[in-house]
Every structure is written in structure tokens, then in C-alpha cells.
Amino acid sequence: MWNLARFAGSRLSRSRRLFSTAIPGPCIVHKRGADILHDPWFNKDTGFPLTERDRLGLRGLLPPRVISFEQQYARFMESYHSLEKNTKGQPDGVVALAKWRILNRLHDRNETLYYRVLIDNIKDFAPIIYTPTVGLVCQNYSGLFRRPRGMYFSAKDKGEMMSMIYNWPSEKVDMIVLTDGSRILGLGDLGVQGIGIPIGKLDMYVAAAGINPQRILPVMLDVGTNNQKLLEDPLYLGLRQPRFEGEEYLSIVDEFMEAVFTRWPKAIVQFEDFQMKWAFETLERYRKRFCMFNDDIQGTAGVALAGLLGTVRAQGRSLADFPNQKIVVVGAGSAGLGVLSMAVQAVAKMTGKGKTAAQNFFLLDKDGLITKERKSLDPAAAPFAKDPGQIVGLREGASLLEVVKKVKPDVLLGLSGVGGVFNEEVLKALRESESSKPAIFAMSNPTMNAECTAADAFKHAGENIVFASGSPFENVLLGNGKVGYVNQANNMYLFPGIGLGALLSGARFITDRMWQAAAECLASYMTDEEIQKGILYPSINSIRHITAEVGASVLRAAVAEELAEGHGDVGPKDLAHMSKEETVGYVSRNMWFPIYSPLVHEK
Ligand SMILES: NC(=O)c1ccc[n+]([C@@H]2O[C@H](COP(=O)([O-])OP(=O)(O)OC[C@H]3O[C@@H](n4cnc5c(N)ncnc54)[C@H](O)[C@@H]3O)[C@@H](O)[C@H]2O)c1
Ligand SMILES: O=C(O)C[C@H](O)C(=O)O
Ligand SMILES: [Mg+2]
Incomplete structure (x- = not known):
């Protein structure tokens, strides 16, 4: 059963222990002189002590004064804050990209300082290196490109990947994040420009999990794009051809996986932002052969399930009541189906009844409520399709508004990629929920693709809701000193x-x-x-x-x-x-x- 035993001891003292910094062990470097200054893994800029400058042939290549790590840190933060001041009043996108650029320049130059400022300021910097700004970066990637990061395997590299993988300079790789760019956040097919996502995810690995940045590898598998605008863009940096399909596609992913695990048998591969058909197919194909997972299916499901269990508690019910929660899921893609599958597993485990586990879950896609009457019903969605006989007053393809009015759900959860689909009418209809504290999960990314904003949710659905979004929103001031709390329901947890x-x-x-x-x-x-x-x-x-x-x-x-x-x-x-x-x-x-x-x- 679900074990929610509370942790003993205070979190603060634990986190202090976690971050206590012992004297660092030595780091072996195979380069000398200017090569070290140009390598962000080893570069310390003006922070090289004089003895190290002598040992490594750096004397004379830097101004004489040694600046401490703390001083370098303070100087970076000062430039960052003056940039914030200087860009005040400019459009949000311009400010966000300016912030991304200053962080990216540091990333390119000095990784130690970059990750230190990232870890210490994660609340401010995650929205820049991760969602939502990373989406904007991917959309503008060809224009922003200055120097490569990670590896690119294209359809043109067929037969070469086994040797290409040895071009990566690090002898050890622990964590790889791989995308084919076909469904980048809620922004669709961005082709090679999707590389920003593996880079952002791996930055989170370093910041959150303390994976050594010398052992991470972002990978783009460029199998073409079906995005016409990109295909016609003279500056587009990817293959200018339609996406590979079928066996041709799979043979490329197969070759990549074989190459990776030949060189690094203990690596872990995270599949990220693949369009639904390949997300499911590759997960089934590789999950019992390699140490891999699909973040959009499995990571999202785990985070959503934790949030759904939290919602039951927030509603003042016992966890055993989870199977009775009426949950409407909007979006029957890799994420929505992943969430429902895991929720069904949890219910089946709690009740011991596998067959009826999905009875309180309602699933909608772009064509409305999914029932067994759906023509060409996707097999992955079939276990959640309603039997029309069981849902009196609701028909195949019923609209979201109709479903919310009829079902009066405890939870409305969006993974549709469609901004604003939880509109005023839908949110107002949620006031009739049977729960005293209905929950709204607007999980689509980036911010403009969220099913609703936090402010609209509290305004229209009422102050007594629980709210979570995939991208961050500020807490909402409700008046009378009350605050509407905004959770970030994101697989980064x-x-x-x-x-x-x-x-x-x-x-x-x-x-x-x-x-x-x-x-x-x-x-x-x-x-x-x-x-x-x-x-x-x-x-x-x-x-x-x-x-x-x-x-x-x-x-x-x-x-x-x-x-x-x-x-x-x-x-x-x-x-x-x-x-x-x-x-x-x-x-x-x-x-x-x-x-x-x-x-x-x-x-
Ligand atoms: N917060 C998180 O941690 C997290 C994790 C994964 C995915 N996501 C977000 O979820 C979204 C979807 O991801 P995915 O991989 O499932 O995409 P997907 O393309 O596989 O699925 C999208 C689904 O939404 C449905 N849809 C489209 N328009 C709709 C509408 N108007 N009403 C109802 N349904 C509609 C589609 O029919 C499809 O079933 C993306 O925006 C992504 O950023 C968030
Ligand atoms: O990238 C994110 O912020 C979450 C998720 O993986 C997504 O695809 O939206
Ligand atoms: Mg994703």
C-alpha cells in the first residue's frame, strides 16, 4: 500500500549536511596552457591560483590578480542583476532571452561557476534554462546558435554511429538525454532545434541530482522535420527532409542505442519529447534491453500521481479514498496516457480490483470525450475509453464543458498542449464540483500552452481550489491577505x-x-x-x-x-x-x- 510515513528530523538540517563542502579532491587534466582556459570543464578564469598557473603553463595568459570563487560569483550576479534592471519594461521574451544569453555565455566558459550560480539560484534560473524560456530558445535556436553542445546524430550518419560515438571527448558518460525534436513541449515539431530540451534537462540533472557535468551528454537524433516553416528557413541547421518513418526511423534509433551502450554500458538514456507513437514504441522496444526511460510518459505520470495523492489529502480525505476521485484528463497523448496508466495501477493496487480501476477516470482528446464508440480508437487510449452505457447524459466526443458539468470532477488535469483550453466557462463549471477543494492541474508547457493561468483558475473556479501548472506562475494574491498557492507539477521533481x-x-x-x-x-x-x-x-x-x-x-x-x-x-x-x-x-x-x-x- 502507499507508504506516506513522514521523514524524521528537520529538512533544513538535512539539506545543510547535503551541501557541506569538504576539501575537493584533485581533478586530472590532460591539457595545458590556453587549451585549459578554453575548456569550460576545467576553466577557472581569473580564479587559477598562482601555483596552478605555474604547474599548468598558464602564467602570463591571465591578468596577474587572482580573484576568488566568491568574488567571481558576486561579479556574475551583479551583471545579472544589472541586466535585469536595464531590460525592465521590455517585452517578456526579449528579457528572457537576454537572461538566457548571459547564463549560456557563462555555461560555455566556466561550468563550475555556472552550475554553482544555477544551484544557489535555482528558483530564479530554472525558468530560464528550463521551461518556459527553453521553449523560446528552441524556437529561435538557429539564430541563437554560437557553439555546439552535445552530439548530433542524423539520418545521414547511418552505419557510422558506432565510430561517431567515440568522438565525444569524455571517457565516462552517466546520463544521456535524447530527443528527435518531434514534440518539443507544446510547441510541436522543432526538428534539430529541439536540442535545447536535452541541454535544459541535463542542467537540471546537474543542479538537482548532482550528476557530474563531465559525464552528461545531450543528444539530438535528427531524422528530418515535418515543420514546413523550418524546411523553408535558409538558416535552419537540421536535415532539410521530411521525417523518417517506420522501419527506417527505428533502425536509426536502434543503431544509436547500440552505439551508446557499446561505449558506455552503464549509461542511462532518457527519451524526451518524442511524438506519441515513437514515445510508446521506443519505450516498449528498449525498456527491457537497456537502462532507459521515457520522461514524458513515466516521469510525468509519477509527478502527477504524487500530486493527485496530495490532492486527496488536501481535500481532507483519507488516501484510501483515492479510487473514488473523479478525474478528468484532457489530452490523450504520451503524457496524459502515462498519467492514467499509473493512476490505474495505483487504484488497482489499493482496491485489488484491476478491472474497475479506471471507472472514475474520464479522458478527452482534441475530439472530445473518448468512448468505446470512437472510430479508430487508439489502442493505447482504449483501456480508458468509456462505455456509453455507463455515462448517462454524455456521448462520444462530448465537449470538455459538457463533461465537467456532468461529471463534477474532483480533479481537472490538462496535458493537451493547448493554451487556454480551461476557459472561463469550464473553470466556472468546476465550481459545481462535488469536492469542496477541486484541483486544477494545467500541466502543459511552456507558459503560453498552459490550459489556464493561475490567476484565471482562482478567479473563475473559486478561491478554494488546489492549483498546479507545468511551468511556473507566481502565487495569486486573493485579497484579505489570502494567497492562492501555485504548485509546479513538472517531471523535474x-x-x-x-x-x-x-x-x-x-x-x-x-x-x-x-x-x-x-x-x-x-x-x-x-x-x-x-x-x-x-x-x-x-x-x-x-x-x-x-x-x-x-x-x-x-x-x-x-x-x-x-x-x-x-x-x-x-x-x-x-x-x-x-x-x-x-x-x-x-x-x-x-x-x-x-x-x-x-x-x-x-x-
Ligand atoms: N508538466 C509536465 O511535467 C509535463 C510532462 C510531459 C508533457 N507535458 C506537456 O503536455 C503536453 C502534451 O504532451 P504529450 O506528449 O502528451 O503530447 P501529445 O502530442 O502526445 O498529446 C497531446 C494530446 O492532446 C490532445 N489535444 C489537442 N488539442 C486538444 C484540445 N483542444 N482538447 C483536448 N485535447 C486536445 C491531442 O488529441 C493529444 O491526445 C505538452 O504541452 C507538454 O509540454 C508536461
Ligand atoms: O520539459 C518540461 O518542462 C516538462 C515536460 O517534459 C514537457 O515535455 O513539457
Ligand atoms: Mg518533455
């Missing part, structure tokens, strides 16, 4: 912990049980007091802490399933003997933290 737990356990595969452990851990993280205020997820400021906890839960689940092969010197038996507390400690200790390490040159 789980994928870093899944990757970290899989890595540190040396998991052979990533299973449903590991996802369930991750979702349970996230759900149990929130105190009753927080939940009563409508706070379903931790603040993004605690993302490193929650990720350590999630990572530990995933690791323990891998051990329980006998899939853990160990990591480095820590074998499967050592893992199996760790207590829960020890596992969290082991995971936390293995999280990379950005500080300048002494560089030692080796030929």
Missing part, C-alpha cells in the same frame, strides 16, 4: 532522482516498481500542514534534497527487485545492507557539487 538512483544502484533496467517508489517518496515528502495550504510539491529550492530522497527510494527499489549491480566500489551486497538512512547518505555523498578542484596535469 522525479527524473533527476530516477537517473541518480538508477546510476548509483547500477540498475540493469528501470521498472514500474522503481517509478512507484519515486512517486511515493515525492508524495510522502509533504507535511499535512503544507498540504492543507494547498502545497503539493516541495519548493524548487529544495530540489536537491528531494532528489536525494527520491534517488535513495529508487535505489532501494532496484535492490529489492534484484536489478542492482552496484556502482564503482560499492557492490550489490553493500547496497542491500544499507539502511534507508544510510542509502540517503550514500546518495547524497555521491552528488557532485561545484567547487574548484586542484587541477593535476597528466599526459
Whole structure:
């Protein structure tokens, strides 16, 4: 059953321990002189101590004064804040891109400083390097492109990937995020420009999970694009051909996967922002062969399920009441179906009844309510299609408004990619919900694709709602000193912990049980007091802490399933003997933290 045991001890003291910075061990570098200054993994800019300048042939290549890490940090933050001041009043997109550029320049120059400012200011910087700004960056990628990041495998590379993979300069790779650019957030097919998404996701891996940035690899699999505008754009940087389909497509993904796991057998591959048909097909094809997962299907499902369980608590009901929650899901794509599948699994586990587990769930797509009468019903949606006999007053294809009026749901959850689809009428209809505290999850990204804004949700559906969105919104001031709390229901709360737990356990595969452990851990993280205020997820400021906890839960689940092969010197038996507390400690200790390490040159 769902174990929501509260954690003992204060979170603050735990997070302090997590971030305590011991004296850094040395870092081996195979370069010297200017080559080091031009390598963002090792570069310290003016921060190289004089002795290191001597050892590495840097003397004379830098101004003489040594600037401390703290001073460099303060100087960057000062430039960032003056940029904020100087761009005040300019359109949001212009400001967001200016902020992205200043961070990206630092990323290109000095990764240690970049990740330190990112970790320390995650609440302010996540919306720039991640959703929503990353969407804008992808849309404008060809114009913004200055230097490459990650690897690009195109349809033209067929037969070459096994050797190409050795062009990547790092000997060890732990985490790969792969996209084919076919469904970038809610922005559609952006072809090669979608590379921004793996880059942003991996930045979250470093910031939240402490994956070493020298061991991450963002990958674009460019199999063409069906975006006519891009195909006609003379500056488009990807292959100018329609997308590969069928066996031709799969043979390219197969070749890539073989190449990756030949060079790095212990790597983990996250599939991201693939259009639905390939998202499901590749997950089924590889999940029992390689250590991989699909974030949009599985990560979203885990985060949504944690939020749905939190909603039950927020509504003052016992968790055992979850199967009675009436949930309307809008969007029957990879994300919406992933959420429903996991919710059904949870209900089946709670009730022991598999057959009726989906009876309180209603699924809509662009053609309205999905019933068994749907012509060419997608097999993936079939388990959630309603029997017309069971839903009196609702027909096949009923509109969202009709469904909300008739069902009076406890939860309205959007993963449609369509901005504003929870319009005023729909939100007002939710006032008739049978629940005293209905929940609205407007999970589509980026902000303009959210099913509704936070302000509209509280305005039209009433002040007594629970609200969550995929991209961040400010809390809403409701008057009388009351605040409408805005949660960010985003898979960023789980994928870093899944990757970290899989890595540190040396998991052979990533299973449903590991996802369930991750979702349970996230759900149990929130105190009753927080939940009563409508706070379903931790603040993004605690993302490193929650990720350590999630990572530990995933690791323990891998051990329980006998899939853990160990990591480095820590074998499967050592893992199996760790207590829960020890596992969290082991995971936390293995999280990379950005500080300048002494560089030692080796030929
Ligand atoms: N918050 C998160 O963590 C998170 C995670 C994954 C995906 N998402 C977001 O979810 C959205 C969808 O992702 P996906 O992978 O499922 O996409 P998808 O293309 O696979 O599915 C979209 C679905 O929405 C339906 N739809 C389109 N217009 C609609 C309308 N007007 N009314 C009802 N349904 C409509 C489509 O028929 C389809 O079933 C994207 O915007 C993505 O950014 C958010
Ligand atoms: O990228 C995100 O912010 C979440 C999710 O993976 C999405 O596709 O929208
Ligand atoms: Mg995604």
C-alpha cells in the first residue's frame, strides 16, 4: 500500500549536511596552457591560483590578480542583476532571452561557476534554462546558435554511429538525454532545434541530482522535420527532409542505442519529447534491453500521481479514498496516457480490483470525450475509453464543458498542449464540483500552452481550489491577505532522482516498481500542514534534497527487485545492507557539487 510515513528530523538540517563542502579532491587534466582556459570543464578564469598557473603553463595568459570563487560569483550576479534592471519594461521574451544569453555565455566558459550560480539560484534560473524560456530558445535556436553542445546524430550518419560515438571527448558518460525534436513541449515539431530540451534537462540533472557535468551528454537524433516553416528557413541547421518513418526511423534509433551502450554500458538514456507513437514504441522496444526511460510518459505520470495523492489529502480525505476521485484528463497523448496508466495501477493496487480501476477516470482528446464508440480508437487510449452505457447524459466526443458539468470532477488535469483550453466557462463549471477543494492541474508547457493561468483558475473556479501548472506562475494574491498557492507539477521533481538512483544502484533496467517508489517518496515528502495550504510539491529550492530522497527510494527499489549491480566500489551486497538512512547518505555523498578542484596535469 502507499507508504506516506513522514521523514524524521528537520529538512533544513538535512539539506545543510547535503551541501557541506569538504576539501575537493584533485581533478586530472590532460591539457595545458590556453587549451585549459578554453575548456569550460576545467576553466577557472581569473580564479587559477598562482601555483596552478605555474604547474599548468598558464602564467602570463591571465591578468596577474587572482580573484576568488566568491568574488567571481558576486561579479556574475551583479551583471545579472544589472541586466535585469536595464531590460525592465521590455517585452517578456526579449528579457528572457537576454537572461538566457548571459547564463549560456557563462555555461560555455566556466561550468563550475555556472552550475554553482544555477544551484544557489535555482528558483530564479530554472525558468530560464528550463521551461518556459527553453521553449523560446528552441524556437529561435538557429539564430541563437554560437557553439555546439552535445552530439548530433542524423539520418545521414547511418552505419557510422558506432565510430561517431567515440568522438565525444569524455571517457565516462552517466546520463544521456535524447530527443528527435518531434514534440518539443507544446510547441510541436522543432526538428534539430529541439536540442535545447536535452541541454535544459541535463542542467537540471546537474543542479538537482548532482550528476557530474563531465559525464552528461545531450543528444539530438535528427531524422528530418515535418515543420514546413523550418524546411523553408535558409538558416535552419537540421536535415532539410521530411521525417523518417517506420522501419527506417527505428533502425536509426536502434543503431544509436547500440552505439551508446557499446561505449558506455552503464549509461542511462532518457527519451524526451518524442511524438506519441515513437514515445510508446521506443519505450516498449528498449525498456527491457537497456537502462532507459521515457520522461514524458513515466516521469510525468509519477509527478502527477504524487500530486493527485496530495490532492486527496488536501481535500481532507483519507488516501484510501483515492479510487473514488473523479478525474478528468484532457489530452490523450504520451503524457496524459502515462498519467492514467499509473493512476490505474495505483487504484488497482489499493482496491485489488484491476478491472474497475479506471471507472472514475474520464479522458478527452482534441475530439472530445473518448468512448468505446470512437472510430479508430487508439489502442493505447482504449483501456480508458468509456462505455456509453455507463455515462448517462454524455456521448462520444462530448465537449470538455459538457463533461465537467456532468461529471463534477474532483480533479481537472490538462496535458493537451493547448493554451487556454480551461476557459472561463469550464473553470466556472468546476465550481459545481462535488469536492469542496477541486484541483486544477494545467500541466502543459511552456507558459503560453498552459490550459489556464493561475490567476484565471482562482478567479473563475473559486478561491478554494488546489492549483498546479507545468511551468511556473507566481502565487495569486486573493485579497484579505489570502494567497492562492501555485504548485509546479513538472517531471523535474522525479527524473533527476530516477537517473541518480538508477546510476548509483547500477540498475540493469528501470521498472514500474522503481517509478512507484519515486512517486511515493515525492508524495510522502509533504507535511499535512503544507498540504492543507494547498502545497503539493516541495519548493524548487529544495530540489536537491528531494532528489536525494527520491534517488535513495529508487535505489532501494532496484535492490529489492534484484536489478542492482552496484556502482564503482560499492557492490550489490553493500547496497542491500544499507539502511534507508544510510542509502540517503550514500546518495547524497555521491552528488557532485561545484567547487574548484586542484587541477593535476597528466599526459
Ligand atoms: N508538466 C509536465 O511535467 C509535463 C510532462 C510531459 C508533457 N507535458 C506537456 O503536455 C503536453 C502534451 O504532451 P504529450 O506528449 O502528451 O503530447 P501529445 O502530442 O502526445 O498529446 C497531446 C494530446 O492532446 C490532445 N489535444 C489537442 N488539442 C486538444 C484540445 N483542444 N482538447 C483536448 N485535447 C486536445 C491531442 O488529441 C493529444 O491526445 C505538452 O504541452 C507538454 O509540454 C508536461
Ligand atoms: O520539459 C518540461 O518542462 C516538462 C515536460 O517534459 C514537457 O515535455 O513539457
Ligand atoms: Mg518533455
